Amino acid sequence: MLFLILLVTSNNVIAQKQLNHWWFGINVEMEWDCSGNYMINSTNNPVKAVAGSFTISDKDGDFLFHILPTDFNSTSVDGGIYDNTNTYMQLATGGPAEINLNSGSGANDAIAVPVGSNVWYAFYSHGISTNSYDLNYSRIDMSLPGNGTAANPSGEVTSHLNSMGNANRQGISAVRHANGTDYWLLVKKINTIEAYQVSLAGGVSVPIISSVTLRPAGATSQASTGKLAFSADGSKAAWAYGVVDFDISTGLFSNDFILTQSQEFGNCFSSNCKYLYRSGKTSGSQTTSQGYLTRYEVSTLTATSVPDTIAMSGVQSTNNWAPDWVR
Numbered sequence: 001m002l003f004l005i006l007l008v009t010s011n012n013v014i015a016q017k018q019l020n021h022w023w024f025g026i027n028v029e030m031e032w033d034c035s036g037n038y039m040i041n042s043t044n045n046p047v048k049a050v051a052g053s054f055t056i057s058d059k060d061g062d063f064l065f066h067i068l069p070t071d072f073n074s075t076s077v078d079g080g081i082y083d084n085t086n087t088y089m090q091l092a093t094g095g096p097a098e099i100n101l102n103s104g105s106g107a108n109d110a111i112a113v114p115v116g117s118n119v120w121y122a123f124y125s126h127g128i129s130t131n132s133y134d135l136n137y138s139r140i141d142m143s144l145p146g147n148g149t150a151a152n153p154s155g156e157v158t159s160h161l162n163s164m165g166n167a168n169r170q171g172i173s174a175v176r177h178a179n180g181t182d183y184w185l186l187v188k189k190i191n192t193i194e195a196y197q198v199s200l201a202g203g204v205s206v207p208i209i210s211s212v213t214l215r216p217a218g219a220t221s222q223a224s225t226g227k228l229a230f231s232a233d234g235s236k237a238a239w240a241y242g243v244v245d246f247d248i249s250t251g252l253f254s255n256d257f258i259l260t261q262s263q264e265f266g267n268c269f270s271s272n273c274k275y276l277y278r279s280g281k282t283s284g285s286q287t288t289s290q291g292y293l294t295r296y297e298v299s300t301l302t303a304t305s306v307p308d309t310i311a312m313s314g315v316q317s318t319n320n321w322a323p324d325w326v327r
């Protein structure tokens with residue numbers, strides 16, 4: 001799968017060097033340096049990340065961990081949380097932090113947010129049967145030794161596979177809370193979005209639920225798949241069909257509208273919050289499609305806005321964050 005990468009910065013989600021390592025595709029690892037150079041390594045990444053994986057580094061750009069909701073290495077090894085030794089992170093109670101995913105469910109999702117100096121909450125949609133997904137979370141303490149040592153810890157999972165109910169297969173996002181410390185976990189359902197406050201003291205809260213029209217009339221349930229992409233200030237989010245306002249203090253969504261009747265799977269805001277970029281396809285399959293990129297002015301964005309459009313060959317795909325020195 002090819003990826004269209006829009007180069008933006010978001011202080012609301014993750015600090016810059018934390019994006020230095022990318023794991024994706026079939027055993028592919030990319031590592032960026034601060035000059036915009038990158039190295040592709042096909043030996044360090046032990047997994048086959050078909051969809052929905054998440055990789056994070058520390059503030060210095062050193063690899064921390066990787067979440068893989070699905071792994072097609074073999075029929076006996078499922079997804080899991082991998083540490084900086086490229087093996088399963090250890091559970092504090094003993095054993096590997098596996099995610100036992102149904103082998104027929106390949107399009108899932110994962111994200112992690114930091115709370116405190118060493119604690120992370122990892123969220124992932126976990127296939128419980130074909131086309132049925134359960135949202136789960138794990139708590140990770142990076143100060144614990146795990147597969148490392150007390151002096152050089154690799155982290156341990158202190159709480160694992162905590163169910164949060166049903167989820168869409170691709171609909172997990174996060175943005176920083178207005179208090180500057182906590183995060184909002186956003187879970188997109190069929191025509192609602194759930195906002196969970198995640199904090200060091202309180203863990204994961206009960207959700208705040210907003211009703212949002214996520215798909216045009218007559219569209220199938222598949223039309224609600226795809227991530228919510230947030231602006232850098234957290235005030236707006238976009239998805240395959242539309243745009244909505246978000247309040248980072250209350251966790252409530254409002255003023256949603258459908259922007260297009262055709263599914264534009266990739267969405268990303270510019271770092272200055274001035275533009276919304278969207279990508280889609282006009283013909284062909286995901287591997288042989290004729291695609292396009294559109295750009296909207298956010299300040300004048302309405303349901304009838306006409307974007308600038310660039311035609312391109314390639315596939316319809318998700319637009320991704322990148323380190324801000326990558327140009």
